[in-house]
Amino acid sequence: MEHYVADWPAGFAPIHPADGQKVELNGFIGESTAKNICSIKKGFASPIGEPYRLLNSGQKLSGIHNRLAAESDLFKLIEGACYAYAQTKDPELLDLITENLDHILKHQDSDGFIRYPNRENLDKKYYHDLYIAGHYIEMSAAHHAATGDTRALSSACKWADALIKAMQDEADSFKDAGKKEHPELELALVRLFRATGEQKYLDFAEKIIDSYTLSNKISDLWIGSGRTHVVRTAYLLMGCAEFYLTTGNNRYLNYVQSLWEEICETRRYITGGFGYNEWFPLYPWFLPETGRIAETCGSIAMMMLGLRVHSINGYSDSRVYDVIENIFYNHFLGALNAEQDAIFYYNPIRVLPSVPEMLTLDNGKPVNSRTKLPAIHSCSCCFPNTWRFLAQLPDYIFSTDGSAAAVNMYTDSTATIDLKDGPAEIKVKTGYPFDETIEIEASRDIMLKLRIPGWCEGAYVESSNGVEQAASGSYKDVRTGGAKVRLVLPMIPRFVGASPLSAEGAGRVAAARGPLVYCYEVSNAEERAELYRIPLPQTPKLVPGTAHNLEVSAVKMNNGEGAYFTVCQKPAEECRITLTPFYQRGNHSSNEPGWITMFPAI
């Protein structure tokens, strides 16, 4: 296996992710990918892993197994397990993969379709058939690459052939696919083309992409039902990006670049969440902070898309990894609990325990409590997406243009990077995202490209060339000269303000340090976090001896009993409040917690 997902040919894009198979992750990110293996095994023991096993032992499926696109969750789980197996060669993972695949293959009919009970084939009620098949195909490519076993791949070809035939026969569901389906198949077909070399899968991918209404502007999109649904949009753009990366044909490239830009600049929450009611709002700067916002899958899909955009845009655009890092360290890790066996579906940036109607919108679960395995959400796409994303993360850390080795994300790690003049081994040592120093050692004299995040001012590099300043929001070229390189990314705590154009964010600030965004947590309904205002100017202070908390001065407002009150009627109460990293919220109490991320500034 070469690469987990970035196995497109080098050459059409300026840069290519380094081969994740040659990357060993430790440190902060490595801890998370290690916990992911345990979480994947727990996933197989949850209802996500059960359906075909139950069916083959003559048992009936229950309500939880009849959720929307339930089998696609199992396919994503197996896909993640295949990447994890490729990393670890853990025989328990291989047994789980093989056992589940054996059960699934018994349900492939002679026409090529793998069917699920109680569901019509090419179902015109839910329009998720192409999506489900897409996840099976992606899983089959991962399975083939990780194990060398061709059974899943050949069954995926039969399923894809059945869909091609259905389209040629003008099956009803294909007529409305672009208005109603859920993208995923396009990306999967491009991967199937790469795995098999069969041109028909690439041609089919192009036809499916063309059935959706793409545009350079979010407001003109129509991507399946949901129109601007976050996950649908990001998956389709991934298919478009991979079409280019695989063929060099740039017919969809404009959409990828302009929509990536518009989404990240005008539709992104401060924590890296996306979507209101699962859609990108049609108009910019509409970012409500609570309730049904920021589905976890939406952020995962945007990180996956970011990996492709990074390859396409090259090193002149360092903002792509600013976005990936913003999502990863805040929204994404914040969806998971500390053990990574519980997850939010919606992932709001503000929850007030005193507003109960906000608490019951997470597919029947409170939005401020995670669903813990073996329990799953009634729509359980998000957990399988975390499993497959974290297991493919080694592809995201390093990249290369052939001449230089770039470090995109900093964590303790070892990697072999294939450069034009031969392989080079790199060792990274750091306590990032909490510590500002990163040490990098290469096995020989090579050119490094070190990502300097957009949030970082005053970065500098110490190398055999002496000390050099490094510009914020760039890749800094550093010749190793065979010596250790030390990068310092000063992490001065700061406030981040929202655009004055943002309907909810205007006039409000959040505290941040390095890539981490902070929030104020409350664990009981009596404490009203929304009453705090932050007087500016001041700088948040790192609380010594704590788990990287920040302390700020705040003013507690007196609001009386009614909906409105006269400001300054009573003297405001000054106090100090402690902020915790957003990704750690909801881990500190078994009560229903609340939190606020953006504060009114005064």
Ligand SMILES: [Zn+2]
């Ligand atoms: Zn989801």
